[in-house]
Amino acid sequence: MLLIIGWAGAEYGPGAREFLPAAVAGLCAESTLSGCLAALPAETKEKEWLLNFLSSVKRVTSIPAGVMVRAAVVSADDLVACDTFGLDEVVIIQDTADPGAAIDAVRTYRQERAGAMMRVRVWFDEAVRGGFQAQACAWKHDALIDDVGLTPFASQSPEIKGDGGVADRQPLSCEWLRSTITVTPSGEVVRCPAQLPEHGRADTAATAADVIARHASLRETAGSSPVCRSCYRLARFVGADVAVSSNEARPDMPRIAAVPQYRDFVGGDLRSFSPPEQGAAVASLMARIRALNSEGSS
Amino acid sequence: MKTHYVNPLVLDPRSFPLVRPHITCVDNEVYFGSCRIARVSEAESNFLKECDGRLNLADVAGRAGVDATCVTLCAHWLLWWGGQVAAAPPSPPAERLVFTATHTGAWLGMGGRLLLETRRRRTAVVTCFGSLGESRFVEPFPTLAEVSMAARDEAAFVARLSGVEQRVLNFPDHTLRERLEASGRTASEEVPGALRSALLEVINAYRPSQIFAPAALGDAPDGRLLFETLLSLFAEGDIEGELHLFEDEPAVRGHRGVDEFLSSFEGSYLTPHEYYVDVTASFPEKASLIDVFRCTADRRAAVPWLQSAERNAALGGDAAARAERFWELNLASF
Numbered sequence: 001m002l003l004i005i006g007w008a009g010a011e012y013g014p015g016a017r018e019f020l021p022a023a024v025a026g027l028c029a030e031s032t033l034s035g036c037l038a039a040l041p042a043e044t045k046e047k048e049w050l051l052n053f054l055s056s057v058k059r060v061t062s063i064p065a066g067v068m069v070r071a072a073v074v075s076a077d078d079l080v081a082c083d084t085f086g087l088d089e090v091v092i093i094q095d096t097a098d099p100g101a102a103i104d105a106v107r108t109y110r111q112e113r114a115g116a117m118m119r120v121r122v123w124f125d126e127a128v129r130g131g132f133q134a135q136a137c138a139w140k141h142d143a144l145i146d147d148v149g150l151t152p153f154a155s156q157s158p159e160i161k162g163d164g165g166v167a168d169r170q171p172l173s174c175e176w177l178r179s180t181i182t183v184t185p186s187g188e189v190v191r192c193p194a195q196l197p198e199h200g201r202a203d204t205a206a207t208a209a210d211v212i213a214r215h216a217s218l219r220e221t222a223g224s225s226p227v228c229r230s231c232y233r234l235a236r237f238v239g240a241d242v243a244v245s246s247n248e249a250r251p252d253m254p255r256i257a258a259v260p261q262y263r264d265f266v267g268g269d270l271r272s273f274s275p276p277e278q279g280a281a282v283a284s285l286m287a288r289i290r291a292l293n294s295e296g297s298s
Numbered sequence: 299m300k301t302h303y304v305n306p307l308v309l310d311p312r313s314f315p316l317v318r319p320h321i322t323c324v325d326n327e328v329y330f331g332s333c334r335i336a337r338v339s340e341a342e343s344n345f346l347k348e349c350d351g352r353l354n355l356a357d358v359a360g361r362a363g364v365d366a367t368c369v370t371l372c373a374h375w376l377l378w379w380g381g382q383v384a385a386a387p388p389s390p391p392a393e394r395l396v397f398t399a400t401h402t403g404a405w406l407g408m409g410g411r412l413l414l415e416t417r418r419r420r421t422a423v424v425t426c427f428g429s430l431g432e433s434r435f436v437e438p439f440p441t442l443a444e445v446s447m448a449a450r451d452e453a454a455f456v457a458r459l460s461g462v463e464q465r466v467l468n469f470p471d472h473t474l475r476e477r478l479e480a481s482g483r484t485a486s487e488e489v490p491g492a493l494r495s496a497l498l499e500v501i502n503a504y505r506p507s508q509i510f511a512p513a514a515l516g517d518a519p520d521g522r523l524l525f526e527t528l529l530s531l532f533a534e535g536d537i538e539g540e541l542h543l544f545e546d547e548p549a550v551r552g553h554r555g556v557d558e559f560l561s562s563f564e565g566s567y568l569t570p571h572e573y574y575v576d577v578t579a580s581f582p583e584k585a586s587l588i589d590v591f592r593c594t595a596d597r598r599a600a601v602p603w604l605q606s607a608e609r610n611a612a613l614g615g616d617a618a619a620r621a622e623r624f625w626e627l628n629l630a631s632f
Contacts, residue, residue: 132450
C-alpha cells in the first residue's frame with residue numbers, strides 16, 4: 001500500500017515529527033507499505049527534516065520514497081537535496097504557472113548530478129486544461145523528462161463536492177482507498193487527497209495501529225460519503241498502482257502505414273483531395289497570398 | 299448528392315488563425331504531439347505565438363511583422379476561423395447541458411447545432427469518459443496519459459472556438475473497464491452507479507432547461523451506458539427539463555440502427571419525437587473541426603458524417619442542404 005502524506009503544500013511541525021516516524025515504523029513493521037510519497041514543505045528546516053525522515057525510511061525499510069512539489073516553487077537546490085538524501089523520485093506538479101523556472105531547475109540539477117538515478121516526473125494539474133500538450137512538449141524537450149501524465153487529484157480546490165444530503169449505506173469500493181493510505185503530516189487519516197481538510201481537526205491518529213484502524217473504518221463507510229458516491233476520478237477505479245505509477249505505454253496499435261503519419265504538412269493535407277481539388281486548392285492559396293502581399297498587412 | 303470537404307487552405311486576411319491544439323512551438327522547433335516536425339525561423343515562431351484566434355490574419359501579420367511566405371509556411375498548422383475567438387468561455391450558468399461519451403461525440407453528432415445556437419443559448423458540454431481516448435498516431439502520443447491529454451486539449455480548443463463551457467468527468471471508458479474486470483478490479487462494477495450520481499450532481503448544479511444525450515444507436519458501450527443512465531433519471535423525474543437525443547458515433551457515420559433504437563420504445567410510456575435541425579449555415583465550421591480532432595479523426599473519416607448530414611437533410615424534407623437529426627422524449631399518450 002502506498003502512503004501519501006499531504007498533497008500540494010504541507011507543514012511538518014512538532015506534531016508531524018512525532019506522528020510520522022512512529023506511524024511509518026509501525027506500518028512498515030506490519031509490511032503494510034509499498035512506498036511513500038510526501039508533499040515537500042516550503043520552509044527550509046521542515047524540508048530538511050522531511051528529507052532526513054524519508055531517507056531513513058528508505059534506508060531502514062527499503063521501500064521507495066519520494067516527494068511531491070509544485071512546479072511554481074521547485075528549485076535546483078531542492079532536487080539536488082532530494083538526490084543527496086537518496087530519494088527515489090520527485091514528482092513535480094505542474095499547474096498553470098509558467099514552467100520555465102521549473103524546467104531550468106531540472107536542467108541545472110541534471111548538469112550538477114549527471115548520471116543521477118533519481119527519477120523526476122511531471123504531473124499536470126486539471127487547471128492546465130487546454131494547454132496539456134504545450135506543457136508536456138516543453139517538459140519533454142526542454143527538460144528531457146519523458147514521464148509526464150495527469151495528476152490523479154487536483155492540487156487546487158477539489159471539484160468533487162457531493163451534496164451533503166445523501167447518506168447511502170450501500171457498500172462502495174474504491175481502488176484508491178484499497179491501495180493507499182492518505183494522511184496529513186499531523187496524523188489525520190483521510191480517504192483521498194480530494195478530501196484533505198483545509199484546516200486540521202483535533203481527531204488525529206497517534207500510532208500505526210490508529211492509522212490502520214481509521215483507514216479500515218474509512219473503507220467500510222465509504223458508501224455513506226456523498227463525496228465518494230459522486231466521485232468521477234479515474235483513481236477511484238484504477239487505484240494508486242495505475243494512477244500514480246509510471247505512465248503506461250499504449251497497447252499495441254496497428255499503424256496505418258510504414259510512413260510516419262504524424263507528418264502534418266501541406267502535401268499530406270493535399271493528398272486527401274482529389275486531383276482537381278488539389279489544383280484548385282493550390283491556385284486558391286497562391287491567389288490569396290498574392291492578394292495578401294498586394295494588400296499589405298492593413 | 300455530392301459531398302465537399304471544406305477547403306482548409308484558406309488564407310483570408312479577415313479570418314482568425316489559431317494554432318491547432320496538437321501543434322507546439324518550443325525554441326523554434328515545431329512539434330506534433332511529441333514529434334518534432336519542423337524547424338522554424340524566429341519570424342515564423344513569433345507568428346505562431348500570435349495565432350490564438352484573438353486577431354485576424356491581417357492584424358497578426360502586421361503585429362508579428364511577417365510576410366506572405368511566412369504565413370504560407372505555417373498555414374498548415376493553423377485552423378482558420380470565421381470570427382474572433384473569445385479568450386474565456388462565458389460566465390453565466392449554462393441552460394443547456396450536452397452529455398457526451400467521448401470528446402468528439404457531441405461535435406460530430408450535433409456540432410452544427412451547437413455552433414449555431416450556443417451564442418444565444420448558454421451551453422455546457424460534459425465529456426463523461428476521459429480515461430483512454432484513442433489516437434491513430436503512436437509516436438506523437440506514446441502513452442495513454444498523453445492520448446488523454448491530447449483529447450482534453452482538443453475538447454478545450456473546440457469549447458473555446460464555440461463559446462461553450464467544457465467539463466470532463468474521468469470515468470474509465472469501456473476498454474479500460476474490460477481490462478479492469480479482467481484483472482479482478484471490483485471498482486469497475488461501480489461505474490454505472492457512480493456515473494448516475496455524478497450526472498445527477500451536474501444536473502442539479504445547472505438546473506438546465508434542456509439536456510442532450512447520445513441516442514443508443516449501434517454498438518457504442520459508453521454512449522449506451524450514458525443514454526441508459528440519463529433515460530432512467532428522466533423516467534424517475536430527476537430531470538425536470540427536456541431530454542433530447544442526438545446521433546452519436548457510429549450512427550452518425552452511417553451505421554444507424556434507428557429501427558432497432560425506436561423499437562426499444564414500443565410499449566414504453568416514453569415516445570421519441572424525431573426532428574431535424576438545418577445546419578447548412580454552420581456546416582463549414584463544423585467540418586473544419588475535423589482538423590481540431592486530428593489526434594483521433596481523419597479527414598477521410600469525415601466523409602461519411604458529411605454524407606450523413608446530407609442524408610438527414612433529405613429525410614427532413616425541407617430546403618436544408620445539411621441537417622442533424624434529434625429525438626425529443628415525451629410522455630406517450632395511450
